[in-house]
Amino acid sequence: MRIDKLLAEALPDFSRARLQALIAEGAVTLMDAPYKEDESQDVQDATARPVRSASAKIQPETALDITLPPLKAAEPVPQAIPLDVLYEDNHVIVINKPAGMVVHPAAGNEDGTLVNALLHHCAGSLSGIGGVARPGIVHRLDKDTSGVMIAAKTDQAHKALADQFASHGADGALERAYLALVWGSPKRQKTIIDAPLGRAPHDRKKMAVVSEAAGRRAVTHVEVRERFEPDGKPVAALVECRLETGRTHQIRVHLTREGTPVIGDPVYGRSHMTMANALPDPARSLAKSFSRQALHAYLLGFTHPETGEKLVFEAPLPEDMTALLASLEAL
Structure with missing residues (x-):
């Protein structure tokens, strides 16, 4: 079985993308089984080597060790930027993004982004799966494309929504x-x-x-x-x-x-x-x-990650x- 698939099944609260990122960072180690060079020697300790590829196959009865990096505070600073909130609960927030707003910080757009606005509006209650620069971000729109976006407030909601986006709505859950x-x-x-x-x-x-x-x-x-x-x-x-x-x-x-x-x-x-x-x-x-x-x-339709209810939101055309x-x- 592929290592990233095995980890995804064993750790359902982690998205496949997050697990692949951990592998790329060297945080997943393959533990070779204990061994003897010959019957006269004591059992040697298992040897450890980092997994180099998420697509690598793992053999039965092989151990994997995962070292999760310590949680880091998001580098983007909260900014009191007005948001057009279409829906919000303890799990998700749906907004109507204006044209001209960048979704997450990047070179040339270090602040004034949707992430900065969400950090202020949600007061720290955003999923950390997106990483330091993209907390809560499940998908994105181009800077100059306006419209409906969803962000996740918990890691569980983030994973469930990411799965819907990854399936491209094959099960009818996602509508864009x-x-x-x-x-x-x-x-x-x-x-x-x-x-x-x-x-x-x-x-x-x-x-x-x-x-x-x-x-x-x-x-x-x-x-x-x-x-x-x-x-x-x-x-x-x-x-x-x-x-x-x-x-x-x-x-x-x-x-x-x-x-x-x-x-x-x-x-x-x-x-x-x-x-x-x-x-x-x-x-x-x-x-x-x-x-x-x-x-x-x-228009954006999705299955609520907690209640299982199908929700659909629409945003009117902007003035321009x-x-x-x-x-x-x-x-």
């Missing part, structure tokens, strides 16, 4: 839906985009559709909500995207591949900005000046997308 304003108009009313994603070969900061061998499977279900076609020209559309998998920049890359990139996307949509010229004002001005990708995670949508609908 986005609204996007895109350039152009999809050819079909409903489309399933099944294209693997990986790092772009010539720009490691970007994602791209790659071969199956080079990337990970990514599936997005797209449905057109509204089409905007002044003078019969397919200029823009409002689409709903439902995730079957959750890869970095998945919706943005998949929609670009279909020739309908998200309006305002500074990374994947620049080549389509001239399409705004086909719009009359004020739609033209609003589209040209839109300062982020017009993408909003409007509402204004742009209204200008397109007025064409």
Whole structure:
């Protein structure tokens, strides 16, 4: 059996990701059985060696020793940043993240993040599984993508939610839906985009559709909500995207591949900005000046980790997308 699988079964309160991290840190040791070099010698002590790979196989009757590092206080400092809380109890908190807010501290964004806000709001009651920089964080949204997010307050809730996200909603427990304003108009009313994603070969900061061998499977279900076609020209559309998998920049890359990139996307949509010229004002001005990708995670459904109840939360479109949508609908 794989070592990480064995540990996950033996330690159900730990996520697979947490156990793999412990292995990578050298905290899991393989204990070789006691032995004799020959019958005339005493039994020698068992020897210990660190596990080097989470995927390594373990033989029967072999002992594993796990040394848990001491708990560390989260490095991010609590900050009194207002949060739009959609739901909260002793186990989870669901918020509507505004565009422009980074989820967790990183180079160039050491504070002012969602984590800083959660540390203040939850007063220390956040899961530690996410590590020092990401307490309570189960999933993430891009900085300039707005919408519904959930964070875990206990390690048990974190593991249960992480399992739901890892299964990609295969059991119907997890539901994630986005609204996007895109350039152009999809050819079909409903489309399933099944294209693997990986790092772009010539720009490691970007994602791209790659071969199956080079990337990970990514599936997005797209449905057109509204089409905007002044003078019969397919200029823009409002689409709903439902995730079957959750890869970095998945919706943005998949929609670009279909020739309908998200309006305002500074990374994947620049080549389509001239399409705004086909719009009359004020739609033209609003589209040209839109300062982020017009993408909003409007719906999140999950099974509550404690009660087992299916919960679904929705967040209305933010003001900037509402204004742009209204200008397109007025064409």
